[in-house]
Amino acid sequence: MEEGIVSLHEKLVNKEITSEELVKKSLEKAKEAQEKYNAFVTILPDAKGVNKITSLLSGIPYGVKDNYSTKDVLSTGSSNTLKNYVPFFNATAVENLQKAGAVIIGKTVLDEFGMGGTGTTGHTGVVKNPWDETRMCAGSSSGSAASVACGVYPYALGSDTGDSIRKPAAYCGIVGYKPTYGMISRYGLFPFASSLDTCGVLTRSVEDAAIVVDAMKGLDENDMTSWDSSDIHLYDSLKKQTKAKKICIIPEICDIKRYPHASSELKEHLENFQKTLEICKSLGFTVEEVSIDENLLNALASVYIIISCAEATSNLSNLTGIIFGPRGNGTSTLDFIKDHRTKGFSPLIKRRFVIGSYVLQKENQERYFRNAQRVRRLIVDKMKEIFKEYDAVILPVGTGPAKKLKGPYDILDRNTTILEEHLQIGNFGGFPSITIPNGFIDGLPVGVNITGNCYEDEKVLQIASLLESKMPYKGQIAGRKEK
Amino acid sequence: MKYIPKIGLEMHCEISKTKTKLFSRARNTYSMSPNTCVYPVDMAFPGTLPVLNKECVRLSLMASMILHCQIPEYFLFERKNYYYPDLPKGYQITQETKPIPVGIYGYLDYECEGQIKRIRINNIHLEEDAASLDHYYNTSTINYNRAGIPLLELVTEPDFHSANEAVSFLETMRSIYQYSGISEGDTKKGQIRCDVNVSIMDENLEESDPSNWGTKIEIKNVNSFGGVRDAINYEIKRQIHLKETNEYDAMPQQTRRWDEEEAKTKYMRSKVDAVDYKYFVEPNIPKLKIDPKWLEEIKESIPKLPLERKQKYIEEYGLSSYDAEVLIKDKDISDYFEECIALKIDAKDAANWVTVTILGELNKNDEKITDFYLTPSMLKEIIDAKNKNSISSKQAKEIFQKVITEKKEPKQFMQKENTQISDEKELTEIISKIVSQNESQKNAYLNGKTNLFDYFVGQVMKETKGKANPVMTKEILLKELQK
Structure with a gap:
């Protein structure tokens, strides 16, 4: 289970191993990952192997973030409001993988409904980082990241609204890929903020990410924001010569000189990033600096909070305990809706609902919500301008390796906010964006992110794959660092 | 006020x-x-x-x-x-x-x-x-x-x-x-x-x-x-x-x-x-x-609306404002009326039948015109028969009633019992045959025994099983007896 998809596929085809055996191994690993890192909401002990190998993914086990609707399998969104909810339909992405013959092993823990970036707010408890159990995985695709990193299976599905795939990937030393908005149908993904939510995948190689998204994507008549990507072949494109030549960095985000009070960890992280840039140059890429108005960058976190909370407060209004979820107590309908929601949601979510309601109120909407939408447009326009000249933007992920679980992790450091939050740009514009591991600090993995223009997923993956090939982190398993 | x-x-x-x-x-x-x-x-x-x-x-x-x-x-x-x-x-x-x-x-x-x-x-x-x-x-x-x-x-x-x-x-x-x-x-x-x-x-x-x-x-x-x-x-x-x-x-x-x-x-x-x-x-x-x-396509597909139809009924068909209003009040009734017009039923005849007889029936039975058994083409058969004098207006009403109560085609009732022989040629043939077969009575009649006229009428009715048009029979008999 520590191998990549292609190698497992070859073994299956050559009958060196059966799907049944793979499933059994994966289940054993899953139990271990559950005990050590609390990565799963549900493990499916009755998961069955597949006899016929019809595609690269046939017979190979995988994990699903618990905010995907899975038919006849508990799907909680890691929330008490849905702690007993068993859907009667599959999310389109899951359905597509089922058709390819992929085998679900378990449903992974997330920050409740994808809100939060720590992996600590799920209703089944905190998810621990397989590289160091005293540290977090980041979130919200925490369980997916942890389980892929420790080798339960080659991939797990994630979802990304701000950086929920790409940040945990960095903290867990793996690959996290968020394709262009609408490439994968969101039908069946429990919504957090619909205009930002993107389905994606966590893997241990760029190649695997390409293979999985090839199978997940496609126009879906159940999602009006999905589009026809039938002429995009991610895996095949990796075998072709890339047309990408120029990439850029944004100094306002990654220049060490901007952080006069940088910790040694941050310094090391940014120096390591410089080394990655050197590799890019050695691969023949032109790397240039492009400035973005710092005022725009400083607004990122607020814009994200305003838009995502506003949409979330509306999106999660269907959780009333009337049709599904535990029925609340009370004599009137509004009373038992209130009771259901008071008991069901964690404090973090409630706080976000309050923010969301506040910014949408008539008297505040212009000042907060509408202005946030305007700033979002400005940022996206700026990025599109950059993408006219550059094939991709390359930036470090976060301020360093995974943070300690015990610590003031929930408070943003004013000085490094931009560095922590810049991945949200990818969601503002629906840009394809991938994180790959690019080194270690004190034995803990760190990551680098590559983001390109909408619909140019092939180019982004090609760049990531080339870079990956020049670094020793492809396919790495947590705890078994090879230097 | x-x-x-x-x-x-x-x-x-x-x-x-x-x-x-x-x-x-x-x-x-x-x-x-x-x-x-x-x-x-x-x-x-x-x-x-x-x-x-x-x-x-x-x-x-x-x-x-x-x-x-x-x-x-x-x-x-x-x-x-x-x-x-x-x-x-x-x-x-x-x-x-x-x-x-x-x-x-x-x-x-x-x-x-x-x-x-x-x-x-x-x-x-x-x-x-x-x-x-x-x-x-x-x-x-x-x-x-x-x-x-x-x-x-x-x-x-x-x-x-x-x-x-x-x-x-x-x-x-x-x-x-x-x-x-x-x-x-x-x-x-x-x-x-x-x-x-x-x-x-x-x-x-x-x-x-x-x-x-x-x-x-x-x-x-x-x-x-x-x-x-x-x-x-x-x-x-x-x-x-x-x-x-x-x-x-x-x-x-x-x-x-x-x-x-x-x-x-x-x-x-x-x-x-x-x-x-x-x-x-x-x-x-x-x-x-x-x-x-x-x-443009939508615009062209807008059907004639009630007020327009009303004007057309008054101006083109010469209906009274009252009748026109009654007809347009319900689209299905107006459609029925227009179908009658398309079948070339005289507009005033059609209006009369629809507003008086048909609406009367519908109201009596609380029925919708779309469920009404008698179609415009059946109505045309009845009106045509009446206009050709093959049935009287009293018979027309009777046939109308029979059609809707027994749910059978009008011609069934016209052929069986009610249809008169009103064809002049056909009647003349029958009558001249009877006259030539009763030479002595004819001579007696011509010599002043005028009450023998009824004898001839009786013979015609016997021959035609009572279906000869009585008015026409008398007219033709008078002519034939004079020959």
């Missing part, structure tokens, strides 16, 4: 003529058992997404054109957020007036008490209906069949001055919806629901100045045209009474509801307590660009 009433309407009409609902593939029908026309999205199961039904957009644009409204370049939807057990998502997908919904700033000419009047339309928008609730002693039931049914909401300016005007407008609008194939417009099925706003202003003030209009009182959920009439009249009286007793100025702007049983409007809430619906753009439905070519 010292006061001028100012009345405005919000008319909600379900679009009943599409196969499926506004955002789901569940059937759009009425009389089904509860919770049978439901898709997951209608009950807001987590992860479900709205998919816009383009046919609803087409019909709503048609309504907008009929109302001479400005049409938007783009079509988009908004969320209206509030909690209520009949609203599964916790928000309704609807359209706000900014940006332009289906249409704004139009007008409609309608007839009231023989006069053509014009009402200004503020806007018309497309939205989804909520589920329906039934309340019992200590429990309530929810039926999701209605959840997601397309609804057109039309808002007029407060241009009506009487309940009669408001109701005449509603009747006109209902028949427009029927004529244009948008809705059955059946109030019994709850397809039309109204909110009414009423204020009164002093007669001597300037009406063009909105500040003179008085305090607007909104009356919610009036579900029949009779109710609209009664509620308006009640509210005008109530407000005049407040004026006369000097209490009017203390009355706050408020929402009231119409209590049908007590025939009173009752206080619900003041304007101050109005709910903030926190509208924002629905992120799951991309902007739909309205193609001007499509608009």
